[in-house]
Amino acid sequence: MYLYNRKVRESASIPSGSRESGFGGLAATVVAPHPRTGEPCRADERRIRPITEPAPHELVNIAPRYLADPSRPKQLHRAAYEAYLRMKVAAEADGIPANLLTITSGYRSVAHQQRLWAEALRKYGSPQAARRWVAPPGGSPHHTGRAIDLWLGTRNSSDNIAALRATLPYKWLVCNASRFGFFPYAHEPWHWEFNPEGFVAPSTRPATARTPTPSRVPRPSVPSTQAVPRAAAPGARALRENLRRLALQEGQRWGQGQLKEHDPRMRPVLQDYWLTGVKWIPSTPRWWSQVPWSAAFISWLMRKAGAGNAFKYSSAHATYIKAAKDNRLANNENPFKAYRINELRPEVGDLVCKSRAGSGANYENIRRGLATHCDVVVEVQPGRLSTIGGNVDNSVSSTPVRTDANGYINQPGYFAVIKVGEPSR
Numbered sequence: 357m358y359l360y361n362r363k364v365r366e367s368a369s370i371p372s373g374s375r376e377s378g379f380g381g382l383a384a385t386v387v388a389p390h391p392r393t394g395e396p397c398r399a400d401e402r403r404i405r406p407i408t409e410p411a412p413h414e415l416v417n418i419a420p421r422y423l424a425d426p427s428r429p430k431q432l433h434r435a436a437y438e439a440y441l442r443m444k445v446a447a448e449a450d451g452i453p454a455n456l457l458t459i460t461s462g463y464r465s466v467a468h469q470q471r472l473w474a475e476a477l478r479k480y481g482s483p484q485a486a487r488r489w490v491a492p493p494g495g496s497p498h499h500t501g502r503a504i505d506l507w508l509g510t511r512n513s514s515d516n517i518a519a520l521r522a523t524l525p526y527k528w529l530v531c532n533a534s535r536f537g538f539f540p541y542a543h544e545p546w547h548w549e550f551n552p553e554g555f556v557a558p559s560t561r562p563a564t565a566r567t568p569t570p571s572r573v574p575r576p577s578v579p580s581t582q583a584v585p586r587a588a589a590p591g592a593r594a595l596r597e598n599l600r601r602l603a604l605q606e607g608q609r610w611g612q613g614q615l616k617e618h619d620p621r622m623r624p625v626l627q628d629y630w631l632t633g634v635k636w637i638p639s640t641p642r643w644w645s646q647v648p649w650s651a652a653f654i655s656w657l658m659r660k661a662g663a664g665n666a667f668k669y670s671s672a673h674a675t676y677i678k679a680a681k682d683n684r685l686a687n688n689e690n691p692f693k694a695y696r697i698n699e700l701r702p703e704v705g706d707l708v709c710k711s712r713a714g715s716g717a718n719y720e721n722i723r724r725g726l727a728t729h730c731d732v733v734v735e736v737q738p739g740r741l742s743t744i745g746g747n748v749d750n751s752v753s754s755t756p757v758r759t760d761a762n763g764y765i766n767q768p769g770y771f772a773v774i775k776v777g778e779p780s781r
């Protein structure tokens with residue numbers, strides 16, 4: 357049973373009478389029964405205003421597995437895509453099949469909308485008739501890259517609304533999407549807009565400002581014209597201290613290695629390592645134990661610690677080790693530089709890296725594809741380091757590393773120390 361309430365509410369001035377671009381200032385609420393309990397869930401429209409196209413660097417390609425038609429590449433605003441990925445993982449965890457809630461439409465350029473508009477004019481004869489089905493160029497929230505059309509399992513069409521509203525994924529969206537920053541458009545059950553409280557389109561902010569991630573919404577509302585000041589990037593000392601504190605905190609979260617990756621209670625934590633750390637998540641069945649996640653963990657630590665754009669985030673340690681080696685050779689301003697273990701004494705907050713699975717990785721040959729592993733140094737004592745890493749013993753665990761009388765690593769397998777230093781100028 358579907359109720360559909362139109363709430364009269366003030367909203368920003370918007371073009372009236374255009375599909376997907378609002379309804380003359382009226383915001384609507386959609387209602388659907390909870391998929392399990394049958395209790396009514398409500399979701400309010402929060403239409404995106406103003407409609408602005410994102411800068412090219414704010415657009416990201418959607419991975420094929422999330423496309424309803426993988427042969428037709430599509431893009432989204434990075435923030436919307438990250439939120440979508442979190443939402444998709446949660447939906448699948450709630451039993452929504454992976455082939456549903458895939459994306460049928462995302463970012464559309466104004467030029468593309470011009471083609472759709474021309475087609476609609478031909479088909480429906482007049483602008484008045486055409487705009488019932490297609491937003492005029494410039495008016496579609498799809499221009500922002502933050503509107504998504506989703507595949508609910510049945511035809512997305514205005515003559516199929518009742519069937520769409522009866523689908524499980526639609527009910528799930530009404531009950532859950534707002535948690536991820538997505539809001540409905542009452543007339544099109546497939547159309548959802550990423551517009552969390554306080555979202556400021558990055559194109560209206562300084563180019564250096566951080567993109568908000570859904571885990572931090574809702575946030576206090578900030579007028580879109582107001583610049584969001586960027587927190588100063590932490591210096592090397594603060595960054596190392598953050599890394600130490602976060603690594604210890606995660607060790608605690610995993611019960612000092614007692615909680616394991618297959619434990620369903622740890623799944624949201626692992627999801628966060630992937631999605632925050634490297635901005636994707638494997639689609640492999642039982643991904644939590646099938647795909648090594650230690651580099652995703654390090655990437656997560658770096659992002660949380662405030663490494664910003666300096667760190668080469670990757671699901672493979674070799675990638676960022678190689679980048680840090682290149683930084684060292686170039687003697688550039690990047691604070692992450694890799695040294696041989698006999699060149700540098702590790703300090704708290706540095707990464708120590710070893711070869712893995714007999715890959716034979718060493719400082720001289722390090723490159724993408726060689727199996728390696730790095731941990732964060734959390735304590736330095738005479739003769740030993742204490743380190744913490746992810747995917748160690750199927751958990752986040754501590755590993756001791758032997759050092760010699762001068763404080764250099766003296767344990768087989770280790771070959772590099774990634775120094776978290778001040779950028780050299």
Ligand SMILES: [Zn+2]
Pocket residue numbers: 376461498503504505546547548
């Ligand atoms: Zn749409």
